[in-house]
Amino acid sequence: xxxxxxxxxxxxxxxxxxxxxxxxxxxxxxxxxxxxxxxxxxxxxxxxxxxxxxxxxxxxxxxxxxxxxxxxxxxxxxxxxxxxxxxxxxxxxxxxxxxxxxxxxxxxxxxxxxxxxxxxxxxxxxxxxxxxxxxxxxxxxxxxxxxxxxxxxxxxxxxxxxxxxxxxxxxxxxxxxxxxxxxxxxxxxxxxxxxxxxxxxxxxxxxxxxxxxxxxxxxxxxxxxxxxxxxxxxxxxxxxxxxxxxxxxxxxxxxxxxxxxxxxxxxxxxxxxxxxxxxxxxxxxxxxxxxxxxxxxxxxxxxxxxxxxxxxxxxxxxxxxxxxxxxxxxxxxxxxxxxxxxxxxxxxxxxxxxxxxxxxxxxxxxxxxxxxxxxxxxxxxxxxxxxxxxxxxxxxxxxxxxxxxxxxxxxxxxxxxxxxxxxxxxxxxxxxxxxxxxxxxxxxxxxxxxxxxxxxxxxxxxxxxxxxxxxxxxxxxxxxx
Amino acid sequence: xxxxxxxxxxxxxxxxxxxxxxxxxxxxxxxxxxxxxxxxxxxxxxxxxxxxxxxxxxxxxxxxxxxxxxxxxxxxxxxxxxxxxxxxxxxxxxxxxxxxxxxxxxxxxxxxxxxxxxxxxxxxxxxxxxxxxxxxxxxxxxxxxxxxxxxxxxxxxxxxxxxxxxxxxxxxxxxxxxxxxxxxxxxxxxxxxxxxxxxxxxxxxxxxxxxxxxxxxxxxxxxxxxxxxxxxxxxxxxxxxxxxxxxxxxxxxxxxxxxxxxxxxxxxxxxxxxxxxxxxxxxxxxxxxxxxxxxxxxxxxxxxxxxxxxxxxxxxxxxxxxxxxxxxxxxxxxxxxxxxxxxxxxxxxxxxxxxxxxxxxxxxxxxxxxxxxxxxxxxxxxxxxxxxxxxxxxxxxxxxxxxxxxxxxxxxxxxxxxxxxxxxxxxxxxxxxxxxxxxxxxxxxxxxxxxxxxxxxxxxxxxxxxxxxxxxxxxxxxxxx
Numbered sequence: 021x022x023x024x025x026x027x028x029x030x031x032x033x034x035x036x037x038x039x040x041x042x043x044x045x046x047x048x049x050x051x052x053x054x055x056x057x058x059x060x061x062x063x064x065x066x067x068x069x070x071x072x073x074x075x076x077x078x079x080x081x082x083x084x085x086x087x088x089x090x091x092x093x094x095x096x097x098x099x100x101x102x103x104x105x106x107x108x109x110x111x112x113x114x115x116x117x118x119x120x121x122x123x124x125x126x127x128x129x130x131x132x133x134x135x136x137x138x139x140x141x142x143x144x145x146x147x148x149x150x151x152x153x154x155x156x157x158x159x160x161x162x163x164x165x166x167x168x169x170x171x172x173x174x175x176x177x178x179x180x181x182x183x184x185x186x187x188x189x190x191x192x193x194x195x196x197x198x199x200x201x202x203x204x205x206x207x208x209x210x211x212x213x214x215x216x217x218x219x220x221x222x223x224x225x226x227x228x229x230x231x232x233x234x235x236x237x238x239x240x241x242x243x244x245x246x247x248x249x250x251x252x253x254x255x256x257x258x259x260x261x262x263x264x265x266x267x268x269x270x271x272x273x274x275x276x277x278x279x280x281x282x283x284x285x286x287x288x289x290x291x292x293x294x295x296x297x298x299x300x301x302x303x304x305x306x307x308x309x310x311x312x313x314x315x316x317x318x319x320x321x322x323x324x325x326x327x328x329x330x331x332x333x334x335x336x337x338x339x340x341x342x343x344x345x346x347x348x349x350x351x352x353x354x355x356x357x358x359x360x361x362x363x364x365x366x367x368x369x370x371x372x373x374x375x376x377x378x379x380x381x382x383x384x385x386x387x388x389x390x391x392x393x394x395x396x397x398x399x400x401x402x403x404x405x406x407x408x409x410x411x412x413x414x415x416x417x418x419x420x421x422x423x424x425x426x427x428x429x430x431x432x433x434x435x436x437x438x439x440x441x442x443x444x445x446x447x448x449x450x451x452x453x454x455x456x457x458x459x460x461x462x463x464x465x466x467x468x469x470x471x472x473x474x475x476x477x478x479x480x481x482x483x484x485x486x487x488x489x490x491x492x493x494x495x496x497x498x499x500x501x
Numbered sequence: 502x503x504x505x506x507x508x509x510x511x512x513x514x515x516x517x518x519x520x521x522x523x524x525x526x527x528x529x530x531x532x533x534x535x536x537x538x539x540x541x542x543x544x545x546x547x548x549x550x551x552x553x554x555x556x557x558x559x560x561x562x563x564x565x566x567x568x569x570x571x572x573x574x575x576x577x578x579x580x581x582x583x584x585x586x587x588x589x590x591x592x593x594x595x596x597x598x599x600x601x602x603x604x605x606x607x608x609x610x611x612x613x614x615x616x617x618x619x620x621x622x623x624x625x626x627x628x629x630x631x632x633x634x635x636x637x638x639x640x641x642x643x644x645x646x647x648x649x650x651x652x653x654x655x656x657x658x659x660x661x662x663x664x665x666x667x668x669x670x671x672x673x674x675x676x677x678x679x680x681x682x683x684x685x686x687x688x689x690x691x692x693x694x695x696x697x698x699x700x701x702x703x704x705x706x707x708x709x710x711x712x713x714x715x716x717x718x719x720x721x722x723x724x725x726x727x728x729x730x731x732x733x734x735x736x737x738x739x740x741x742x743x744x745x746x747x748x749x750x751x752x753x754x755x756x757x758x759x760x761x762x763x764x765x766x767x768x769x770x771x772x773x774x775x776x777x778x779x780x781x782x783x784x785x786x787x788x789x790x791x792x793x794x795x796x797x798x799x800x801x802x803x804x805x806x807x808x809x810x811x812x813x814x815x816x817x818x819x820x821x822x823x824x825x826x827x828x829x830x831x832x833x834x835x836x837x838x839x840x841x842x843x844x845x846x847x848x849x850x851x852x853x854x855x856x857x858x859x860x861x862x863x864x865x866x867x868x869x870x871x872x873x874x875x876x877x878x879x880x881x882x883x884x885x886x887x888x889x890x891x892x893x894x895x896x897x898x899x900x901x902x903x904x905x906x907x908x909x910x911x912x913x914x915x916x917x918x919x920x921x922x923x924x925x926x927x928x929x930x931x932x933x934x935x936x937x938x939x940x941x942x943x944x945x946x947x948x949x950x951x952x953x954x955x956x957x958x959x960x961x962x963x964x965x966x967x968x969x970x971x972x973x974x975x976x977x978x979x980x981x982x
Binding site: 098099105107112115117118119121216217218219220221223224225251252253254255331332334335338339341343344345354355358378381382383386390 | 540543544545546547548549550551552579581583585588589590591645772773774775776779780781782
């Protein structure tokens, strides 16, 4: 498997061509995706047209930048003008957006070749991609297992060599968790760093656009191409975008690494604990100063998240009523039509969360639930602020377990607990990355999570990069053949 | 009546911004259905709102004009209910943290000046429009026009300080006049630019505690506000007289039948589930900016009314007539600048001009064919003795018809009054010679006979003779006999 930076280096010298490479990816998707189920839609013609345009630019010695001609995949949550965007739901099964998400516009402007749209849990609600209304996605490391979720399709595409890089969204861990399950890098940037305009909302205050890549260098490139202020997103931050690749010095000497006690408690798979603690030792060996820290509010994360996220979702998903677009099931009157449409169009998990959220926002319950959850969120943020007075990054497991089998977590609560280590960074908007840090005895990937200060992606990437250079994990890849 | 009437008004004003509240679409009234829409105001998946700065400026301007406290920070909130004219099935409004609070509007009513307190002012977005084929009850389908969806609305809520339907109408008139003077709303009630809901209750005369209130919607003209409230006051009084309890409810005014009707549909039994809009950050209003807006406030109708009395020596009644609309007050002052006879000009406007045009109708006043400079020219011709006031009325009628200047008409038609002593003497002598009876009567002491002779001379001159000179000459000639 070739990384993005290897591909573009080859494009620049003429050793490889964007068209040939795109054709190779499309051929591989054609041959292997029936087994993986990463893609919901493959945009073959658009991809080849974009590849030809990129190739012409390389011939003219005027490529658009480090993503020109690079075949990537997008989670089916990003609006793509003229290309069906389902959000993994029956209710949007035939929805074709009239506009591109800002991040799509930026990727196209950078010359990226979009191969297609990837599978996901319906409306990004889930941790296994099993809640997709359309198909299962299989983990390229073990096809009997889930790729994680909700961005499972995008993670599996990169892990399976079906795209050079990809984008997902991370609301409670939906990129970091599948990255850990699929043995690739997944970076959730600071909230507001990449525009959410055109990302079909699940929970507005928690949704993050987030890239998957084979290594840290590629991750830096994907972040750099999409980050930056967007006048169409009032919550996007206006801070200038640093050169993320330049931050990859390989040096972590003196970097203060905190290890939060609460992330190594009950429920953590011992093999994961061993791998993560070994990773921390590797960082120490590279010159980092490691110290224990405490994040006492960690245990409130999941409960708080499952108030805030469903509350916002119940509001964001109110628009799917059969009136304007998407599925419409006729009824005897307006209310009947809306009820039938939503009953038929939404899956069980989406309905569960809409009901939870509707309840949490109801008059008389608002203060006890949503209001209280927002207060807890402030406390969680303070925990991190306190920790970051003493350390520069936090190191922890990404997930309590490795990829589980399809159907294994039928109980919603068991599924929710899979996000216990990823939710705190989601609720605080802090940048966090999952980096491969080993394999368990069955050969399933394990992820190391690093969490940084707001907008301090450079330090986060620098630490991850130094770790990656010192370890062999990223060199191993899943085999689908 | 043995009850006190208690009324509070909620006024929704469409702000006269060029673009919508949260997107860049135009706000022109009457465009073809759905021609002024984009993905944002159609509530497509993935869209985000961005606040219109001009709308905020207009709201601040209005708040300052009513003496409201402009909050340093305010917040938008989502208000949820299902209705197909509202594309997201929530309206972005303001709830717990409105833009401005606590001010007042002073109005002049039958009982003198009254101060009506305004509780709050906030910004929100308008909804679209449903077009039913045939009658609402029997229509087989409805069409939705989203042109109006997202147009900025400013809601202003008065305290229950109004004591009669006439006073409510007076409040609304004064309110509208302020908005027009500020240039923030076109005030067109027929096109829905200004809409009003009323809360009305009765209580035993002199009681302190408020009675049960009823909300009346759909009051779309000054006349309907008054009619609906008059009906409702009678209805409630009759119910109370009969020992019934008033039900707290929303009623709709049926303008054709002149009655209010209960809207007891389940569609209106809402729990709005307000929560802070997560896609927008709190709106912070820079004190310096608010100061600039305050400094640039125009003169308001009430202040102008008082100034007209003080500066031009007008009666309060005339000043009131002249300040019914900004256009009319501007008309008057332009005329006074062109010819400094404020009283005569006020007279001409209130008696002649307002016979032709509705004082409150800005557009009609602006479009009237006699421009203020021309009216000033007409009064100047009277004042300098070129024409007499009887002729002036004819000239005015011609000016209205043709839009020509007074001087042009007078010159072309030869209407200059005859003030040449020689010419008048001939006419006077001819009149005396032709009316021996009048001369005899005069001699006999009937001084009124001279008037008849003056009339004869005026008639003979075609109305152009200077009536003062003719009168003097007739007296003179008769006494000489």
